[in-house]
Amino acid sequence: MRGQVSDLVALDIGGTHARFALVRFGDDGAIIMDDPITLKTSDYVSLQTAWEEFERQVTGPVPRAAALAIAGPVTGETVRLTNNSWVIQTGSLDKQLDLDRVVVLNDFAAVAHAVARVPEDQFLHLSGPDEPLPQNGTVSVIGPGTGLGVAHFKRVDGQYHVQATEGGHVNFAPVDHVEDALLKRLRNQHRRVSVERVVAGPGIVEIYETLASLEHRSVEQLDDRTVWERGLAHTDNLAVAAIERFCMALGSASGDYALSHGASAVVMAGGLGYRIRDTLRYSGFAERFRFKGRYEPLMANIPVKLITHPQPGLFGAAAAFQREHFLETV
Ligand SMILES: Nc1ncnc2c1ncn2[C@@H]1O[C@H](COP(=O)(O)OP(=O)(O)OP(=O)(O)O)[C@@H](O)[C@H]1O
Structure with a gap:
């Protein structure tokens, strides 16, 4: 994507790492993601100072739009991360990071968006019938990592709805x-x-x-x-x-x-x-x-x-942003 103007910064903020990726949306709706820049959250006192470091590392203009997937419950104005000391005020992120458009969602909800959007060849069969994900119905998304992330999404007639859970x-x-x-x-x-x-x-x-x-x-x-x-x-x-x-x-x-x-x-x-x-x-x-x-x-x-997608949190954050701001039908 180097040399092209990006549409979005996707962020995946976990307990240990914050990952940033430049994203461009193709005319056909494709999500094209640059290699992520990974920072250790413990090296930065806040999201703003980590964002400054990301801006330093990027060559070219940084888009004024961001999608943040955050490891913690995203319910009110204040999001506290489960395993780090950053406190994110979602209502003032646009001013703090100088952004025009921001989408914030739970990191595992972002992973569920990725599962709903990536092509069939990005899945490995584990058990049960070896068939594609259903066109209609509910899919549970489960991720053991530092904690255990759980979300689900329901697909009906080409549309899907993600539900984050605890x-x-x-x-x-x-x-x-x-x-x-x-x-x-x-x-x-x-x-x-x-x-x-x-x-x-x-x-x-x-x-x-x-x-x-x-x-x-x-x-x-x-x-x-x-x-x-x-x-x-x-x-x-x-x-x-x-x-x-x-x-x-x-x-x-x-x-x-x-x-x-x-x-x-x-x-x-x-x-x-x-x-x-x-x-x-x-x-x-x-x-x-x-x-x-x-x-x-x-x-x-x-x-x-x-x-098997290497960065489902970043990809899913971009997918959630795209759906909110560009595409009504995905
Ligand atoms: N080689 C390894 N390096 C690090 N963790 C490992 C390794 N092998 C197994 N683990 C286990 O994996 C867990 C981390 O899981 P995972 O890599 O999915 O991270 P995560 O929860 O997505 O965190 P983050 O997004 O902050 O990197 C650790 O708690 C550890 O118990």
Whole structure:
């Protein structure tokens, strides 16, 4: 896109990183995105100072329009990020960043927009019938990462509507004795145990230590990244078992979301989901997804896919902006 005038700055603001990308909208509605500039949120005291740095790094004019996908509930005028100290006042962003048009949405709602808009070849089949996403119906979008993002969208006659949720905070529901032990362990630490305590990156440590205690083994204290790395590299059998257990718990939770959303398809998203994509396909994920008593035949008919687009949050923020300001029909 270099050398062409951009239409929009798309931002994806997470707990650890803020990503900025220049976007141009093609005459046919295509969303053409430049490579993102990634900044560490902890290196900047506010969105405004990070934006200044982005402007310094860009050659050429910066568009006076922005779409922000933010990791936190976007409800009132003030948005507090879940894992960083920035406070974003949505009502005055245009003045603070010198913008003419701004769209702000939850980061996982942005991912759902991306799932609704990217072409079929950007999905990898995980389980269930190997068929395209439905033209009409509800799709659950689930993303284990630092937390557990959950959203859904409903497509009807070529239009779609996205709903952000706080689904990662529903209760963790164990279905076997290992998960009973995991819940017991977590309940000693937290008054209430949400599914995000298990089905998100940091949960792997709890699973690892629970498995060790079931074998009366003492293990060194590891951080989540190390357990993931050892398990994915098959250098630590307990970590391999913990990842298998993680996939099973993700399958259970995904099935619960599909049931409660009335979904006819499910899409996994997020950096962690992508990292474990091959393991997920050959794990107990699919069996646990279906394991819903008399609804097993219904669950077996739900396709589960994984989005492979590298920046669904940025792409989805641009899609949300485009729909609000340019296109009535997507
Ligand atoms: N090699 C790795 N590097 C970092 N995190 C890893 C790695 N392998 C597994 N993880 C797990 O993935 C989680 C982060 O997930 P993900 O990469 O999806 O980030 P995210 O939630 O999208 O965050 P952000 O948008 O702020 O980068 C970490 O909490 C960690 O437990």
